[in-house]
Amino acid sequence: MNGQPEKNLVIRDITKSFGSVTALKTVNQEVRQGEFFTLLGPSGCGKTTLLRIIAGLELPTTGSIILTGKDITSLPAAKRQVNTVFQSYALFPHLSIFENVAFGLRSRKFPEAEVQKRVAATLDLLEMGAMRDRGPDQLSGGQRQRVAIARALVNEPDILLLDEPMSALDAKLRAQVQEELRRLQRRLGTTFIMVTHDQAEALVCSDRIAVMNAGEIIQCGTPEEVYDFPRNRFVAEFLGAANLVHARRAPGGVETEIGYLKLNREPDWLEGLVAIRPEWIKVGAVKPELNGVHATIQDIVYRGTNFDLAVSPGAMRVRTNAFKNFKIGDQVWLELPPNELVVLED
Amino acid sequence: MKESSILWRGEMTTRRALTGRGMSFLSGGMLWLLGFLILPSLIFIALSFAERGVYGEVIWTFSLENYRRLAGFSSFGWTPDYLLILGRSVIVAFVTTSVAILLSYPLTFFIASRPERSRFMWLVIIIIPFWTNIVIRTYAWFFLFSPEFPFARIAAFLGLIPAGTSLYPSAFAVYVGMISDYLPFLALPLYSSVERLDWSLVEAAQDLYASRIRVFMQAILPQTAPGLTVGIILTFVPTMATFVVPDLLGGAKYMLVGNLIQQQFGASRDWPFGAAISMALMLMTLFSMRIYRRKGKKVDLL
Numbered sequence: 138m139n140g141q142p143e144k145n146l147v148i149r150d151i152t153k154s155f156g157s158v159t160a161l162k163t164v165n166q167e168v169r170q171g172e173f174f175t176l177l178g179p180s181g182c183g184k185t186t187l188l189r190i191i192a193g194l195e196l197p198t199t200g201s202i203i204l205t206g207k208d209i210t211s212l213p214a215a216k217r218q219v220n221t222v223f224q225s226y227a228l229f230p231h232l233s234i235f236e237n238v239a240f241g242l243r244s245r246k247f248p249e250a251e252v253q254k255r256v257a258a259t260l261d262l263l264e265m266g267a268m269r270d271r272g273p274d275q276l277s278g279g280q281r282q283r284v285a286i287a288r289a290l291v292n293e294p295d296i297l298l299l300d301e302p303m304s305a306l307d308a309k310l311r312a313q314v315q316e317e318l319r320r321l322q323r324r325l326g327t328t329f330i331m332v333t334h335d336q337a338e339a340l341v342c343s344d345r346i347a348v349m350n351a352g353e354i355i356q357c358g359t360p361e362e363v364y365d366f367p368r369n370r371f372v373a374e375f376l377g378a379a380n381l382v383h384a385r386r387a388p389g390g391v392e393t394e395i396g397y398l399k400l401n402r403e404p405d406w407l408e409g410l411v412a413i414r415p416e417w418i419k420v421g422a423v424k425p426e427l428n429g430v431h432a433t434i435q436d437i438v439y440r441g442t443n444f445d446l447a448v449s450p451g452a453m454r455v456r457t458n459a460f461k462n463f464k465i466g467d468q469v470w471l472e473l474p475p476n477e478l479v480v481l482e483d
Numbered sequence: 484m485k486e487s488s489i490l491w492r493g494e495m496t497t498r499r500a501l502t503g504r505g506m507s508f509l510s511g512g513m514l515w516l517l518g519f520l521i522l523p524s525l526i527f528i529a530l531s532f533a534e535r536g537v538y539g540e541v542i543w544t545f546s547l548e549n550y551r552r553l554a555g556f557s558s559f560g561w562t563p564d565y566l567l568i569l570g571r572s573v574i575v576a577f578v579t580t581s582v583a584i585l586l587s588y589p590l591t592f593f594i595a596s597r598p599e600r601s602r603f604m605w606l607v608i609i610i611i612p613f614w615t616n617i618v619i620r621t622y623a624w625f626f627l628f629s630p631e632f633p634f635a636r637i638a639a640f641l642g643l644i645p646a647g648t649s650l651y652p653s654a655f656a657v658y659v660g661m662i663s664d665y666l667p668f669l670a671l672p673l674y675s676s677v678e679r680l681d682w683s684l685v686e687a688a689q690d691l692y693a694s695r696i697r698v699f700m701q702a703i704l705p706q707t708a709p710g711l712t713v714g715i716i717l718t719f720v721p722t723m724a725t726f727v728v729p730d731l732l733g734g735a736k737y738m739l740v741g742n743l744i745q746q747q748f749g750a751s752r753d754w755p756f757g758a759a760i761s762m763a764l765m766l767m768t769l770f771s772m773r774i775y776r777r778k779g780k781k782v783d784l785l
Contacts, residue, residue: 194686214689227687231705240701241691288691 145170145328146191146296151200153186153352160186161197162352168296170205173322173329177339178349179375184332185300187349191330192298193217204295215244220289221298225305226281228273234260234284235269241292259291262321278305279314286318290325299331303338315341336376340364348372369483373412380418380453381481384411390475395430395451401475410481415445415456417477425472434467531758539752549759565743565760572740573767575729576722579661583669583718584711586662590670591677606674609667617664621731624660625651628732652734660728665721669714676710716772723768740764 146168153161161183168174176184189195193214201210242252260266263283303311319342322329339346340360347357356368367373384391385408390399436447446455486497532545555561594605628650639646688702726741747757
């Protein structure tokens, strides 16, 4: 294990059923110490259930949770060195910001001087020092979120869990907070495990992303890995827009409804899907050397920084820079570079 | 000068018209309160300083005599009898309310945790006693506490009462009667808060290493305080003034201020003294609620 990061959290054969409903089918995953790990998936995929099992708010049906070598599966939340930032933040409305943050320390009967010192330091870290005497109802959504993070971090947890932390924030603030959260995590070196359904958020924040669907982890890897090389249709479609093309294996590539496409490696199936992101398709007036598709523009959506084109054949979406002047009905040449074509497993 | 129109909640109107309409809606209730609450109260205050005539009529000469008498002073010296009754009333109200709180929390959490369909049934079970007259409900305890029933037998077996006697009249019977009569007044408002409890606060407290007591005090009590407060008022205020239950189940052994007042207006025909006791009761109730409010300051109960 030399040179390998210490394995911090091990999720081993976890399953969870609520009556006849299966929330988690066998989940196995390691989360390394100090990484920003994200569970990404649509609602109902089991990501929050998995987070709650790690937090000690839910017992798994089978399997175990191991934190730095110690089995903590049956330890309740109050006995785990794991703290949670709840989706609704769950701040105590009758307590001041200071007392909210001090809650965990006071529960464990820390001496007053220590409480004062640590709470003040944590509030300063999150730039909330000026708000210490206010009540939660006097704060904005973004400030409440900072308090929720401070309240968890002040306990110096081994792992910080974040359940959809951005869901209560507006879009503009969200982008800013994502970066701040990332910086905070890097600075502290604490393991963060975040649950989200927002792929952009997962891509911005994470060291690694586990894409979940229907109670299973479908693919786990760095943001680049899961975005650029989705394993299957679900991952390709869930992480951003993707054009999926039905294909049949042919020498050096695939034969599709939009013509022959050369690939870097031949697929191991006979019939299946290849994917390409709209932004990797090049649009031009002349026929490219490789993987050219002659297409007609069916629809144009202006998005400020770019145009989204809907083209036929193949009902593909193409994202292109905004400086070109397109009209509906224009004939164009598309280039689908072999490097950007991803062979999906299903 | 023409008054300018305003748009009020989507309605085109004028300020004057709105005020006029509001006043006309209010006037009925205002007149009712004035005629049947404020005026009688003022008469009562005046009455409490008046004097009883030889034949029970009211003589409008004002003195503090009634209050002196309530404090125990008479031409025969000082006795604590009335003060004891007042003090006992406060204790009965306090104990009844406290026991009702202790019983209501598990009860309301139990009901709130039932599936939605059976929740309604449980609530009906709590509400059903309301459909029965309080006198009849109290008489029902006569049966349950009579010597032939198990309660009295068990008490006799344990040597708490002589064999063959009933459990009433006694302080115990008064407490049981009061608590059973007033429990719904506490449980129902409390339930309305418990039903809407945000469990994520409980989970947050658990996540932050809170002990069970701390979880209750910090995550559950503040959230249920609104319902609890209403429940406490609805229980404490009437128990301070109740006279049916102590009259039937307490007898002469356990007189409360309600019985004392009833006696003055009934048998003794001493309205001025009755009015003075009523004033004292009102002040004590207000004062008790005040103490409660002070204590509950941190969670902003009132």
